[in-house]
Amino acid sequence: MFRPLPLFIGTRYTRAKRRNHYISFISLTSMIGLALGVLAMIVVLSVMNGFQKEMSGRILGMVPHAALSAEQPLNDWQTVAEQVLQHPEVNAAVPLSELEGMLTYKGAMQPIQINGIDPALEPQVSIIGAHMVRGRLTDLQPGEFGVVLGELSARRFGVRVGDKLTLIVPEATNSASGITPRMQRLNVVGIFKVGAELDGSLALIHIADAGTILKLQPGQVQSVRIAVNDLYLAPQISTALATSLGAGYRATDWTHTQGSLFSAMQMEKTMIGLLLLLIIAVAAFNIIATLIMVVADKRTDIAILRTLGATPGQIMATFMVQGTVIGIIGTVVGAVLGVLAALNVSELVGWVERLSGQQILSSDIYYVSYLPSDLQALDVVLICTAALILSFLATLYPAWRAARTQPAEALRYE
Incomplete structure (x- = not known):
């Protein structure tokens, strides 16, 4: 079966046993670091989604989604309610x-x-x-x-x-x-x-x-x-209803009373996500170190390939393939483990509590006395995409260094 030269050699370098076991160890740690970063981001963001969903259900299940009032008390609220109920939402x-x-x-x-x-x-x-x-x-x-x-x-x-x-x-x-x-x-x-x-x-x-x-x-x-139906459309729906009822009616909604709380929760999720992304970035930097050492170890192979007609672009693509394979393996492993952990985090925490005899989230202190989790496909896709992009970017400089290798200089002392 035909395979492009960079893909063939790059995948072979990835799975071959190298003479320098230290390089293999660094490559393995890059994969593990990337997997742990992806796993941590998926689990933490799922737990934060779970807390946000739990608090939304409790708080927004108690406070009015929206309320319609007039300048004077309503004498016939049933008539207003009948008009409001005609709205499909x-x-x-x-x-x-x-x-x-x-x-x-x-x-x-x-x-x-x-x-x-x-x-x-x-x-x-x-x-x-x-x-x-x-x-x-x-x-x-x-x-x-x-x-x-x-x-x-x-x-x-x-x-x-x-x-x-x-x-x-x-x-x-x-x-x-x-x-x-x-x-x-x-x-x-x-x-x-x-x-x-x-x-x-x-x-x-x-x-x-x-x-x-x-x-x-x-x-x-x-x-x-x-x-x-949709809590996040409450401001638009209530405003439209107040307008349709005529002059003198005004609308209020949950964003006026609870909006700051949920904005703070969303900001917290965003900042923690960015901080956890640094773990993936560190693992990506390990890929840079791995490829630089591989390039130094394969200088002779690069020189031979160049003398056989391989272009600098093919050499660069070869090492980009190798680094990308490391990133793909680490990302896939981390995503699979992260999804499994996010789906079972409540059971895992319960098992730890039974094993230790200590309650992690006491109902006397915390409003939510268990660890909820809400795994969202969009979060998983964004995390995996970010990990793959960082892994790909980490391959550019070492691959560029490999493409600049001069055959005569590399084979001078061989």
């Missing part, structure tokens, strides 16, 4: 009223964000119902001023279901002070735990009770909360 639309205040219990105080919800409709837009650890969402009844607290808030106050808290809400008045605190007793009817910061900053009450506290008319709500 909207899954659900439910009423929402929001207020901020301070919770106090036996001298302890804590700022809190309170959402007024309809317990019957809330499961359409929120995961709260699946994360109740005490009580039920349906225990929120109008007129009873029940409250569902996050697990962190309940722990800080030391309260349980049945205990009573005091909510302090600021109210603007015409007095000299301008703002007068207004108090409302709340009865704890449930506790939720989603494993995120919201466990300590969010509470839920019935939307009718929220309207009473906000001094709204019966049936009025502040906004309509919507859930969309």
Whole structure:
């Protein structure tokens, strides 16, 4: 079978046993270093994807994807919801009223964000119902001023279901002070735990009770909360809906409240990826050292090939093939091991925890008490492509040096 001369000789140099075992050792370490770099990048980025997906599911499953409101409280939110649901990307639309205040219990105080919800409709837009650890969402009844607290808030106050808290809400008045605190007793009817910061900053009450506290008319709500298919299209969808509803309507979405958190997570993933890419770069530099020593070891062979008619381009291509083969083998091995490790990292960590008897991610400290992994094909492709490009670039200088070898000079002392 016909094979080009550079490909034939380059692959033969790669698999042949050299007289200089040190060169073979350096070549092997280059492959291992490249494989370890690719493996580390795939596993680390998969774990970071897993954490980002887990936090997205928990946080964005609790906060509104988007909300539509007007300058005045909505008198007929059902009509707005019917118009909103006509959009193909909207899954659900439910009423929402929001207020901020301070919770106090036996001298302890804590700022809190309170959402007024309809317990019957809330499961359409929120995961709260699946994360109740005490009580039920349906225990929120109008007129009873029940409250569902996050697990962190309940722990800080030391309260349980049945205990009573005091909510302090600021109210603007015409007095000299301008703002007068207004108090409302709340009865704890449930506790939720989603494993995120919201466990300590969010509470839920019935939307009718929220309207009473906000001094709204019966049936009025502040906004309509919507859930969309694609979270990352929420800003465009909500803006388009607000425009279609007419003047006076405005839209808010999750990027206003949680956007900085997810931007920071994405930036962290990018920076760690660049740092791990240095491992691959170091392995690529080892390929340079390997090929330089191979060129020095094969000076006689190069001179003979040149006298037999091989062109400088063919000599250069020969050593580029050899270095590229090293890069391909290291990249493929690292990719296979990395994919296997990323798919089984949770089980591996669990095995280490059982073997050592220590929990790596304690649920008392971390929101996510296990190591999630989300392997993405695009990440694997980008990592392998970067490794192959660096490996190829590492072959250029040694191959160029080999092409410049003069036959007469190389054979002078042979």
